[in-house]
Amino acid sequence: MQFSSKLLEEAVNEFSKLPGIGSKTALRLVLHLLNQNSDEVTHFGNTIIKLRQNIRFCTNCGNISDTPVCEICTHPKRDRSLVCVVEDSRDVMAIENTQQFNGLYHVLNGLISPMEGVGPSDLNINRLVERVASGEPTEIILALNPTMEGDTTIFYLYKKLKDFNVKITTIARGISFGGEIEYADELTLGRSIATRVLYENSLLK
Numbered sequence: 001m002q003f004s005s006k007l008l009e010e011a012v013n014e015f016s017k018l019p020g021i022g023s024k025t026a027l028r029l030v031l032h033l034l035n036q037n038s039d040e041v042t043h044f045g046n047t048i049i050k051l052r053q054n055i056r057f058c059t060n061c062g063n064i065s066d067t068p069v070c071e072i073c074t075h076p077k078r079d080r081s082l083v084c085v086v087e088d089s090r091d092v093m094a095i096e097n098t099q100q101f102n103g104l105y106h107v108l109n110g111l112i113s114p115m116e117g118v119g120p121s122d123l124n125i126n127r128l129v130e131r132v133a134s135g136e137p138t139e140i141i142l143a144l145n146p147t148m149e150g151d152t153t154i155f156y157l158y159k160k161l162k163d164f165n166v167k168i169t170t171i172a173r174g175i176s177f178g179g180e181i182e183y184a185d186e187l188t189l190g191r192s193i194a195t196r197v198l199y200e201n202s203l204l205k
Contacts, residue, residue: 001027060131062107062124064089072096072105079103081138083131084193085157087111087145095143100193103141106131111149112156120156128157132164139167141196158199169196 001023003009008030015026033041057063058070065071072078072092082103086092092105108123131137142157144150158168171193 058107060127061105062109062127063092063105077102080136082141083128083137083139084141084143085128086143087150091143095193098193104137108144108153111144111147112153113149123153125157125160129160132161132166135165137166139169141193142168142170142199143193144170154199162200168199170199171196 001012003012011030011033012023012026015021015029016023018026021029033044036044054066056065056068058065058068058073060069060073063070063072079102082101083106084095084101084103085106085108086095087108087110089107092107095101095105106124106128108125108128110118110123112118112120112123128140132140140157140161142154144154154170161168
């Protein structure tokens, strides 16, 4: 792609680094910004800078937050005996949209993937073990993507938690193998949470 401006080219290259954004879409976005007034573009840029500089991760669950402990963890009406373990914050948003779950969450920030060099020590697992060891949760729901990496992570977590006095369940397979939780429709995801099953039962099959 030929550019008449080096500044334009640099901006398009930066937008192209975003997931799902190709060079043509990046060009459209940059040209759109150029057509906005200066104040709007400045506000847009400052919003991104403010996000990167000030965003936090909940010290309790690992979810994206504006405060040290997120609003979900501090909400007085949440069922603290239920903890739903997810890969990342996108899955928290997807499950929240179903309005079928009123417990707490734990965000791993990834899945075990030897092929990509991601091991258990790279994930937010130690904090999960601490939460379970405290005795507050009575059920851990492993709501991870039905993929090889997701199943590997579920098995690892089961081995880490099985000796604690806690029920370990997984979401029902309403989501096809290889699918992703964040893209599941709300009805399917809601039913998968509601009809969760004991993980150890699946090991006996």
